Amino acid sequence: MKNPILRLAILSFTLFTAACQQSAEWHGKDISGLMPDLQFELVNDRGESVNEADYAGKVSLLFFGFTYCPDICPTTLAQLAAAIRNLPEDVQQQVQVLFISVDPARDNGERLSQYAGAFGEQVAGLSGSQEQLQTLTRRYRVTYGYGEADENGDYNVSHSSAVFAFDNTGRVRLLIREDLSAAQIADDLQKLLKG
């Protein structure tokens, strides 16, 4: 779709129909009460220690990945970024994507900030020590692991593909699968923002 007007028309139509479907149904999976509230000790892309209080008051989307991941991680992040851009401009700032690298050995602050920055200012790139990452992934019952390094020293990282959504009080609300469209995610974000 190269025609920007056509694109805008389709986008408006999608938003319009999304707004008309005022059902209580979520596109993501409702996991309210099934997981603990947002809580973490991590390190941001400037090397500073951060925790959930630094991101309080926003709807948070928690996603695990690594920057040497050119396929699924950027696909998911681009999808989340597009969903945020689908929201009315005045509420876009109320959503925060927390991209957590589970590959701290390669993902230094500079890499994290470059990578996260490519998806817009709402995406923060965080990582931490193995202990901090283990604590966080255990808390949300996900895992990560490293493949064997090849002759070039490159290795693969397996990680959870899901996105955890928390409301602006830090309560866990939704599991967003990677196959939802940006419009569907935007629809869920709208409802989360309304409380």
Added chain:
Amino acid sequence: MQRITLSILAILLLAGGLAWVWLVDAPETVSIDQARIRLLPGDGPQAGYFVLQNNTRQAVRLQSADSPLFNRIMLHQTRIRDGQSQMDHLQGVEITAGDSIEFAPGGMHLMMVGANQPLEIGDLVPVTLEFSDKDNQARQLTFEFIVVPITP
């Protein structure tokens, strides 16, 4: 009577035209569509995507890829099992006669490692794909991949 003659003439012309188009537009080869590299910042790996159409009358196998602008390129597939995502190496991908395959986000991709110069949106990157057929005849085809932004 004249009408029938005209109709026959029209049909012959049309058929001839179609045959001509078929002969000219369907060379016995493998063609590519939507060849692109989705640009990520930094010196990490990039992902290449495309649709490959096998116009030949036999199965061909995509074996490997190579580009002067990258240290190496691997054929990868993202797999999601039980909510866990990882990338697997592909030894090759077969395309049956007349069929096509798609390398697309979240599935098969070219894992392009070690760009030896910074890439910019709109750059054209030559990528050579190596195929083999059932007689193990190797054939190389070079295509241009356009560098596109990561966000649509």
